[in-house]
Amino acid sequence: MSRKAGDNVEYTLRSLSNLMGEKRRRQAEGAAGSGAAAAGERSLIAAESCSSLNSAASGAELERAARRQFQRDETPGFVYVVSVFSALGGFLFGYDTGVVSGALLLLKRELNLDALWQELLVSGTVGAAALSALAGGVLNGLCGRRPCILLASGLFTAGAGVLAAARDKETLLGGRVVVGLGIGVASMTVPVYIAEVAPPHLRGRLVTINTLFITGGQFFASVVDGLFSYLVKDGWRYMLGLSAVPAVIQFFGFLFLPESPRWLIQKGQTQRARRILSQMRGNQAIDEEYDSIKNNIEEEEKEVGAAGPVICRMLTYPPTRRALIVGCGLQMFQQLSGINTVMYYSATILQMSGVEDDRLAIWLAALTAFINFIFTLVGVWLVERMGRRKLTLGSLAGTAVALIILASGFLLSAQVSPRVTLNPPDPSHQNSTCTKYSYCNGCMLDPDCGLCYKLNKSSVVESSCIPVDKHSTMKAAWGRCSNETIFKKEDLFWAYNFCPTPYSWTALLGLILYLVFFAPGMGPMPWTVNSEIYPLWARSTGNACSSGVNWVFNVLVSLTFLHTAEYLTYYGAFFLYAGFAGLGLLFIYGCLPETKGKKLEEIESLFESRLCTCDI
Numbered sequence: 001m002s003r004k005a006g007d008n009v010e011y012t013l014r015s016l017s018n019l020m021g022e023k024r025r026r027q028a029e030g031a032a033g034s035g036a037a038a039a040g041e042r043s044l045i046a047a048e049s050c051s052s053l054n055s056a057a058s059g060a061e062l063e064r065a066a067r068r069q070f071q072r073d074e075t076p077g078f079v080y081v082v083s084v085f086s087a088l089g090g091f092l093f094g095y096d097t098g099v100v101s102g103a104l105l106l107l108k109r110e111l112n113l114d115a116l117w118q119e120l121l122v123s124g125t126v127g128a129a130a131l132s133a134l135a136g137g138v139l140n141g142l143c144g145r146r147p148c149i150l151l152a153s154g155l156f157t158a159g160a161g162v163l164a165a166a167r168d169k170e171t172l173l174g175g176r177v178v179v180g181l182g183i184g185v186a187s188m189t190v191p192v193y194i195a196e197v198a199p200p201h202l203r204g205r206l207v208t209i210n211t212l213f214i215t216g217g218q219f220f221a222s223v224v225d226g227l228f229s230y231l232v233k234d235g236w237r238y239m240l241g242l243s244a245v246p247a248v249i250q251f252f253g254f255l256f257l258p259e260s261p262r263w264l265i266q267k268g269q270t271q272r273a274r275r276i277l278s279q280m281r282g283n284q285a286i287d288e289e290y291d292s293i294k295n296n297i298e299e300e301e302k303e304v305g306a307a308g309p310v311i312c313r314m315l316t317y318p319p320t321r322r323a324l325i326v327g328c329g330l331q332m333f334q335q336l337s338g339i340n341t342v343m344y345y346s347a348t349i350l351q352m353s354g355v356e357d358d359r360l361a362i363w364l365a366a367l368t369a370f371i372n373f374i375f376t377l378v379g380v381w382l383v384e385r386m387g388r389r390k391l392t393l394g395s396l397a398g399t400a401v402a403l404i405i406l407a408s409g410f411l412l413s414a415q416v417s418p419r420v421t422l423n424p425p426d427p428s429h430q431n432s433t434c435t436k437y438s439y440c441n442g443c444m445l446d447p448d449c450g451l452c453y454k455l456n457k458s459s460v461v462e463s464s465c466i467p468v469d470k471h472s473t474m475k476a477a478w479g480r481c482s483n484e485t486i487f488k489k490e491d492l493f494w495a496y497n498f499c500p501t502p503y504s505w506t507a508l509l510g511l512i513l514y515l516v517f518f519a520p521g522m523g524p525m526p527w528t529v530n531s532e533i534y535p536l537w538a539r540s541t542g543n544a545c546s547s548g549v550n551w552v553f554n555v556l557v558s559l560t561f562l563h564t565a566e567y568l569t570y571y572g573a574f575f576l577y578a579g580f581a582g583l584g585l586l587f588i589y590g591c592l593p594e595t596k597g598k599k600l601e602e603i604e605s606l607f608e609s610r611l612c613t614c615d616i
């Protein structure tokens, strides 16, 4: 759009907004019937909706048309379009972190991947995301939000292409790292961008939509995994390559979408900023908002000075230091409460609670991702009603209780764990560790072993702990349970990774409750709150640090889960996460202020005084 045309739009929008302002004032004075106001109203609404405003239009009709107009004023569609296009970055974040578990099932057979390579393919992405989230702070500050979103979608597309065409594991790792670089930049930029273009009363909801897209991406990935798991040859190429579609859509969409007006004002591009802001606010007056952003930036520069690296200025200026502690703390506790052990290992948890079939476990994992998605939607609905603080506290308290139920399920199962009653000799005469277990619980925790048993009514009989087949966890390496068709006919059962007990369902209940509580609050709020608590000069760096913390703890928790479970047993691991959730509750109760409905420029003042007795 040329400058002139843009200015015209701005002029028209401004005159409309002035007229609307006049109408509101007169309504407030109870002068709805006065000649001038009525004439003003009529001419205004006639411009929008001639048919409903014929000369015979009644007062009620006028009122309805005006209300429709006001509603349009308050939530201009453009803000939604911009938010949805940016949230595609969240979708890709969810898709690419979620899809890998299903792809690995096929890849490990086709490319003969050992455990180390499998771990590299999962954590290579998350590690790269941690690094690029940190670097994204500098890029955001220097180049703006829009180029960063374009860069992220470019990386997603390139990564998807490399993955789909890969011929060896090294290329696969390269592709996964490129995708990870995209995820990191997107994860820190998108919430900031949405928060900066959204009007205050919608900000929480729109930023939370980004997390809805993350969990939507994870759900979609699990369905794709389920569908392509039937395509044993090359199924993984489709799984990993499909993400190019939303990435390309986002890239082209963003070529036409604007930069954040706040970043532009900070860089002195005030005319462009004004134009974009009025585009985002529909026909509302933007003068007040524009002036408040501008004044705030000027004041900030005076107060904090512009010398030295931003992170040093943030750490030496108490309000931003406090905000940084709150932001990073929220992200750390999000990960420490174990969401990604639940997401990445849900198929395993489901198997542990008694789901025997591999495919069924994959589809049930899709159900888990669906529950996470649907309950994030509840968060979108609640965030502007309950506010961030109550929602986060309630969610984390529920999550802690669910973790205790999950852990108790495993504890009860361990206590009534069936005895191993048969010890058949190993025909290959290899001394496996499996023979040393006298209870199913020990046998289940050893990744090399499984339990072969019969059922007499509902009690386990004739049970033996046998090495698992190297190529399929669905059968034993040798003996009664080594041929699936035969052992099923003979009423034998094979339990890998779980023990058949009457309490297995408690773990399933805990898992579902966990997601019901976690998804509306602890899932989205750390991202939402981080997008709003830093002043503009510190926003990119603050979000880069807190997103980096999120990714680092993500790697730590998910990589250590299986080992933690081996050392502490499963119930120990989940009690540990419940303990972290308890600490998180204390932290949030003491330190998280309410930011709902406040202008971004007002939020800094919430951090001016100490947040809690622990000196933060």
Ligand SMILES: O[C@H]1[C@H](O)[C@@H](O)[C@H](O)[C@@H](O)[C@H]1O
Residues within 6 Å of the ligand: 211, 214, 215, 218, 334, 339, 340, 343, 372, 522, 523, 524, 550, 554
């Ligand atoms: O907010 C998201 C969401 O909750 C996802 O389900 C989880 O996988 C991510 O790690 C988290 O940051």
